[in-house]
Amino acid sequence: MSETTDPATTTGRHLPADLPERIQHYIDGELVDSADGATFDVLDPVSNETYVQAAAGKKADIDRAVAAAKRAFEEGPWPRMLPRERSRILHKIADLVESRDARLAELESFDSGLPITQALGQARRAAENFRFFADLIVAQADDTYKVPGRQINYVNRKPIGVAGLITPWNTPFMLESWKLGPALATGNTVVLKPAEFTPLSASLWAGIFEEAGLPQGVFNLVNGFGEDAGDALVKHPDVPLISFTGESRTGQIIFGNAAPYLKGLSMELGGKSPAVVFADADLEAAVDATIFGVFSLNGERCTAGSRILVEREVYDEFVERYAAQAERVVVGPPHDPNTEVGALVHPEHYDKVMSYIEIGKGEARLVAGGGRPEGFDTGNYVAPTVFADVPADARIFQEEIFGPVVAITPFDTDEEALALANGVRYGLAAYIWTNDLKRAHNFSQAVEAGMVWLNSNNVRDLRTPFGGVKASGLGHEGGYRSIDFYTDQQAVHITLGAVHNPTFGKADPHEATDLDDPDPR
Numbered sequence: 001m002s003e004t005t006d007p008a009t010t011t012g013r014h015l016p017a018d019l020p021e022r023i024q025h026y027i028d029g030e031l032v033d034s035a036d037g038a039t040f041d042v043l044d045p046v047s048n049e050t051y052v053q054a055a056a057g058k059k060a061d062i063d064r065a066v067a068a069a070k071r072a073f074e075e076g077p078w079p080r081m082l083p084r085e086r087s088r089i090l091h092k093i094a095d096l097v098e099s100r101d102a103r104l105a106e107l108e109s110f111d112s113g114l115p116i117t118q119a120l121g122q123a124r125r126a127a128e129n130f131r132f133f134a135d136l137i138v139a140q141a142d143d144t145y146k147v148p149g150r151q152i153n154y155v156n157r158k159p160i161g162v163a164g165l166i167t168p169w170n171t172p173f174m175l176e177s178w179k180l181g182p183a184l185a186t187g188n189t190v191v192l193k194p195a196e197f198t199p200l201s202a203s204l205w206a207g208i209f210e211e212a213g214l215p216q217g218v219f220n221l222v223n224g225f226g227e228d229a230g231d232a233l234v235k236h237p238d239v240p241l242i243s244f245t246g247e248s249r250t251g252q253i254i255f256g257n258a259a260p261y262l263k264g265l266s267m268e269l270g271g272k273s274p275a276v277v278f279a280d281a282d283l284e285a286a287v288d289a290t291i292f293g294v295f296s297l298n299g300e301r302c303t304a305g306s307r308i309l310v311e312r313e314v315y316d317e318f319v320e321r322y323a324a325q326a327e328r329v330v331v332g333p334p335h336d337p338n339t340e341v342g343a344l345v346h347p348e349h350y351d352k353v354m355s356y357i358e359i360g361k362g363e364a365r366l367v368a369g370g371g372r373p374e375g376f377d378t379g380n381y382v383a384p385t386v387f388a389d390v391p392a393d394a395r396i397f398q399e400e401i402f403g404p405v406v407a408i409t410p411f412d413t414d415e416e417a418l419a420l421a422n423g424v425r426y427g428l429a430a431y432i433w434t435n436d437l438k439r440a441h442n443f444s445q446a447v448e449a450g451m452v453w454l455n456s457n458n459v460r461d462l463r464t465p466f467g468g469v470k471a472s473g474l475g476h477e478g479g480y481r482s483i484d485f486y487t488d489q490q491a492v493h494i495t496l497g498a499v500h501n502p503t504f505g506k507a508d509p510h511e512a513t514d515l516d517d518p519d520p521r
């Protein structure tokens, strides 16, 4: 069995002090209920009891929020402020998030089941996201192109309007900050629709933004289900941009629903990322990194290395060491600082992960975990689970499980490793472990993944592109690419010399000769 903390502490949930009595929407600077008064239950993943009711937003609430955001965009100061002025407010937001990191982590861990130490890291990353874009917009330069003596062309970058932001439950506050930071930095106004499983931490944004001095109506939040509030946001004609993070299937639905409006879309979707371990790798580092890569954040991590491909020469040793270490991963209550794997977010998700574990038992060899850890009779706890000898056509090899479950598969050649790595519909991340320089680069460049880490865990520089290929996403954000997504780049062309005019309709055809270089469009 997996190592655990005292099971007695798992039965009693840790209830944070001063939980809100209810969770409301935040529209045009006010906390409000749904127009029809509807609410939904929010559970905590340790007791699976309802601890609060949240407002269930529908089309009427989205309409109100979009109208407020549109008004703030068209009439308010935010899009017209100097980048330095916006930057100051964004830095204040970062300061406030940082100063509240412990409270944020406590609420996030309680609501999502993430281990408290990891929730704290996510809170700090959220602050860093604001700081990063606050710095980027004051350093932003746009292109100017000179045609000597004839023309000057420059890029007039402008905010687009109301951005619709739709986020998942796995690291709720951090992922919201990942979209809010660049959307606000560039002068847009926003409507955020957070995930319905985890609305608690998002309810802190309103206070933080007010205290930092964000003008009224710039930030709006509507809680509710994807098919109601999310759907209405996607289909709202006054929302030209949708930034979505979630499942690939949901991404397909949103893509279809946004098509009639030709909206700008940024999609960060699911993953089934390979970690490829060659025989010449530093095996200890590879074991440590691949354990962390799939069991951190409870395995509810889009970039999890959930398929480990291991060269046959070291396969048996790797599997043995990996299984033994997985058994030692500490499962425990989310609020306990010793916990390494907490409780999965929701009983529905727990059932999904457990059903994959049962499927896996019929497809491969179970070498660690395999169900509920001993001593945890309630709550959404899953023992870190390892399957070995997993065939490439197994469902646990092909499908995203999004829990603490990993598939290990042997390979004999680089070609076979590449075919296995690329043989799924997803293409988000890949982790390559080898000390052979040529192989490292050739493999990295050939693997179908938006992001590759070489001899490294998932450590990301905020300036680098983030996003997936194939079913893992559409478009890349990160650094200036996020700025590009949230702005229009208008090209302004100015004649400096004589007017460059092909002349039509002159009486004397010999006078209309200047036909060089007209734009054929």
Ligand code: NAD
Pocket: 166, 167, 168, 169, 170, 175, 193, 194, 195, 196, 224, 225, 226, 227, 229, 230, 231, 234, 245, 246, 247, 248, 250, 251, 253, 254, 267, 268, 269, 270, 271, 301, 302, 303, 400, 402, 428, 468, 472, 473
């Ligand atoms: P989900 O797709 O079920 O939900 C995500 C959000 O979309 C929620 O807010 C939900 O209410 C909303 N939604 C659902 N249906 C909708 C619809 N028809 N119209 C508009 N909005 C709708 O995803 P989830 O279960 O919350 O999150 C887990 C998934 O997110 C995993 O697949 C994971 O890989 C992915 N993810 C990807 C990244 C990335 O950056 N690539 C990061 C984190 C999570």
